[in-house]
Every structure is written in structure tokens, then in C-alpha cells.
Amino acid sequence: EVELVESGGGSVQPGGSLTLSCAASGFPFSTLAMSWARQPPGKVLEWVSSINPGGDTTEYDDTVKGRFTISRDNAKNTLYLQMDSLKLEDTAVYHCTVGPAVGGLRGRGIQVSVSS
Secondary structure, three states, X not given: XXXXXXXXXXXXXXXXXXXXEEEEEOOOHHHOOEEEEEEOOOOOOEEEEEEOOOOOOXXXXXXXXXXXXXXXXXXXXEEEEEEOOOOHHHOEEEEEEEOOOOOOOEOOOEEEEEOO
């Protein structure tokens, strides 16, 4: 059974940091690209970042480039998203997804709230 479980969300002030984790199981994690997507309140799901299977190629949406860092530990079947300099507009439910885009299987998500 494929399972993706996000953790590490919470509430922070603008300028703060959070690190999200996604524990994956039930599929060959190390052979697949992985992504993070988010759904802001009242908006559709949007792509945030992707990483290739080896972890040496990453891509970011322009809204998070320079502030967020995606990484993975294939030995632990875990995907990460380090989020720095958080802004109010980063508030969303964050999902890890299988594949290089937002159309693949995804976890239930974790809430990230940025407020002053």
C-alpha cells in the first residue's frame, strides 16, 4: 500500500522557518522524482518544488525560489522541504506528491500557517 505521511507543519511568524518531512512507503521511492505542492485557503493545488530520484537536480516555483530547499534521503525513504523566510502568502496545506508535478499520488497534507 502506497503511503505518504507529512509532518513538521505548524504556525510561525513571518520570517520564520519550518522543515516539512514526508515519510514514504509502499513504492520504490529512490527511483522516482518527488514533489511538494500546496493548497492555499480557497485556492487550487499549486506546485512548489520537485527533486529528481538521485536528489541532485531540483526545481522551484518562482514564489519560493531562494527561500525553500527540497531534499531527500533515499535510505530513509523521506522527502524534506526546508522553508525559510516564510511569508503570509505561504500559508497553505502542503502535500508531498509522487512524480515531478502535482498530478500524482499525494499525502493527506500538513498545515502551515504564517501569521503575525
